[in-house]
Amino acid sequence: MTPPPPALLTLEHLYWLVGAMFAAFALLSLFDRKSKKALGNAAFWGLMAASLIGGSYFSNFGNGLIVLGLVGLAGFGFTGRSQPKTTSPAERKAFADLRGNWLFMPAVLIVLVVLAGTLAFHFTPFGQANLFAPRRETYFFLVAGVFAALLVAQLWLKPPVVAPLQEGRRLIDAIGWAAVLPQLLVAMGTVFDKAGVSGLIREGTLAVLPPGNLFLAVAVFGLGMAMFTIITGNAFAAFPVMASAIAVPLLIETYGGNAAAIGAIGMLAGFCGTLMTPLAANFNIVPVRLLELQDPNAVIKAQLATAIPMFVVNVALIYFLAF
């Protein structure tokens, strides 16, 4: 059997495009005289650009050094917010009053392009044309949607040409290293797997779980997602570990469950844990400070009576929808 010919557009093309965006962020940072963290930001986004554009050509060790560079820059405080030139709050208010709800339109356009593309991909011969890397067509539609939205916004609002990149840099610097964390956590899960961590958790689970009891297996997966999220404060860290410890070997391979339902709803079971942990500071502690609440756990307490039933619902949904 000969392997199928490569698609016209591969993931590599996507990485080049996104890498070019990060390279532009890095360059604009370099010329940013106002930000104190300009050089750190330039180095950080420059490394991301290098990873995206050159990652396939570097050795694994070289890619590892890029990761360590990113971690060092972020972990020791070399990156930070920036203030590229943008509009003032008063100007924004005036624009908003002038344009009204049409301002949502370019964002909605992205969703419409992705939905139309996906429908066409699945229900017309367009899907058989081998245009896109298999199973990754959504990202190509996303990029198409983004360009359509940019085109519309550019014609309609007539911003300076460099404005989309500067505004994008403003947002990426506000998000900072958190933009790279999900990718790092999935990589962590993979190395954990190779080092035997997932295997040990799987072993422990199988030791306590009576064989052949599907419901208990689902409940333990949901509980693992929620508990791991509570102790780490991060469902993204929990998912790769729980997926290779329990979801894949047990729920998908042994019991033949629907992988998409197990994955999607399993992550949402993890989010129930996020609602219950003070370690998820962005969600549970930041509002305590902003709203000047007396009890540091006030938001978590307000969430418990939603989080617990939602956890039960998610476990039930996996049990009934995935099998």
Added chain:
Amino acid sequence: MSHYLPLIGVLLLVLGFALRLNPMLVATAAVLASGLAGGMGLTQVISEFGKAFNDNRIIAVVWIILPVIGLLERYGLQERAKGLIASFKNAAVGKLLILYLLYRQFTAAIGLHVTAGHAQTVSPIVAPMALVAAEKQHGALDDATAERVKAMTAATDNVGLFFGEDIFFAIGSIVVIQQALATRNIELSPVELALWAIPTAIAAFIIHSTRLVLFDRALRRAAK
């Protein structure tokens, strides 16, 4: 006992996150510790980490959306979003927060999760509106009641975001699911994952709205 040594990475994760250390540093320390404890050499751990990071570059692709969102913000997207929420006024607290929950779930589901949040909408707009509404229902609020109203507002924002955002196919968590399963040779498309987030979104709306209706009732009863 040494059989269990690789679990040291998990221990470091828990400790590091509990001590509020930078998560990038914590995750990397955990990887190095588990890798070394699992019998890999230092260069091998770094290589495995680098390969895994490189194999998951698709997670970075979702940020391609930022220039559009930033551009719309330049022309008042946030201000317009706030104006839309402010038009919900004159509702009781529970009803106001139900409307906000729906707004938050819907905007998150179409990729506009950055236009709302604790700093963007909760503390400048929704919480003050909720307090005014509560005073109308309840009369002057004691500190404990005011605190409960504010906490419920923040809680509603989190619930709306968490159980709305995964319907959007180009969000971090969807890509994390896709990639974590892809490393185990299970290939899924983001759109099919996003569709499975819909039942939970509906359940979250029903459960949290019910609580908000009860919250309204409790406030009114306390007024008598």
